[in-house]
Amino acid sequence: MLRRAAWFIALVAVVLGLWRLWPNGRNAVTTYMGRTVPPGGLVIHPNGVGHPGDPGNAEDDLQRIYRALHSFIRANRRFPTFAELTEKCGLSTSDFEVPDEKFSDSYAPGQHGRCYGFAYLLPRPNGKPRPPEPAGGDRDVWLYSDIYSRDNEVVLQNGKHLFNPQGFYVVLWSDGQVERIAAKDVIWYRSSDGGWVRWFSGQADLPVGIRSVSEFYSHLGAPAG
Numbered sequence: 001m002l003r004r005a006a007w008f009i010a011l012v013a014v015v016l017g018l019w020r021l022w023p024n025g026r027n028a029v030t031t032y033m034g035r036t037v038p039p040g041g042l043v044i045h046p047n048g049v050g051h052p053g054d055p056g057n058a059e060d061d062l063q064r065i066y067r068a069l070h071s072f073i074r075a076n077r078r079f080p081t082f083a084e085l086t087e088k089c090g091l092s093t094s095d096f097e098v099p100d101e102k103f104s105d106s107y108a109p110g111q112h113g114r115c116y117g118f119a120y121l122l123p124r125p126n127g128k129p130r131p132p133e134p135a136g137g138d139r140d141v142w143l144y145s146d147i148y149s150r151d152n153e154v155v156l157q158n159g160k161h162l163f164n165p166q167g168f169y170v171v172l173w174s175d176g177q178v179e180r181i182a183a184k185d186v187i188w189y190r191s192s193d194g195g196w197v198r199w200f201s202g203q204a205d206l207p208v209g210i211r212s213v214s215e216f217y218s219h220l221g222a223p224a225g
Contacts, residue, residue: 028157037157044153045105053100055170055180058115058145061095062172065143069120070176073132079120104147116143120174125189125197126205138204140174149183171200187211 029037036042043049068089072080085091098115101107106114120142124130134140152164165183172178181200187210188196199206 041154051103
């Protein structure tokens with residue numbers, strides 16, 4: 001009788017131990033940011049699944065914005081502020097919005113007009129001033145949109161985050177070219193404040209130590225897959 005009881009207790013201990021480690025057990029991640037994590041994983045940005053959008057909308061915007069920027073720079077030999085774009089360059093706030101915003105990874109309900117990154121307002125990647133008229137064949141990124149890129153982030157019940165970057169960024173270059181750059185080809189580097197900054201191959205003065213998307217996600221402890 002005592003031997004049976006001992007075996008029973010041992011069996012219960014093993015079952016409880018496995019239960020604690022099983023995805024649906026005590027140590028499983030069952031919620032993430034207030035949302036339930038199902039057995040197959042939680043898709044962080046479901047709105048973009050199956051909705052790549054029409055990048056032609058962003059390309060049309062960036063071509064209009066380039067004409068306005070180029071005209072202002074020729075007249076003033078400097079970049080305009082964002083306010084000057086709408087006050088002195090003939091652009092309106094609608095020129096900086098696309099209907100596909102609601103499908104993007106960065107979309108938050110009630111927030112609009114965050115469709116473009118104004119890279120021309122920042123220094124070059126190495127910290128040098130960004131010239132309004134690049135010389136010597138240099139190319140700078142002036143604006144870009146991440147509306148059409150998808151990280152496809154999934155949170156699993158074991159706590160891991162999986163990423164599968166797809167889609168692309170729509171980029172306006174200083175020579176007026178509008179280019180689609182695949183999300184997997186975006187590069188990253190660590191800025192002086194310790195954060196990670198997103199840039200694009202081919203732009204002037206990229207520092208050493210840039211990282212690919214997969215290397216960046218590995219740094220976060222969340223391998224792409």
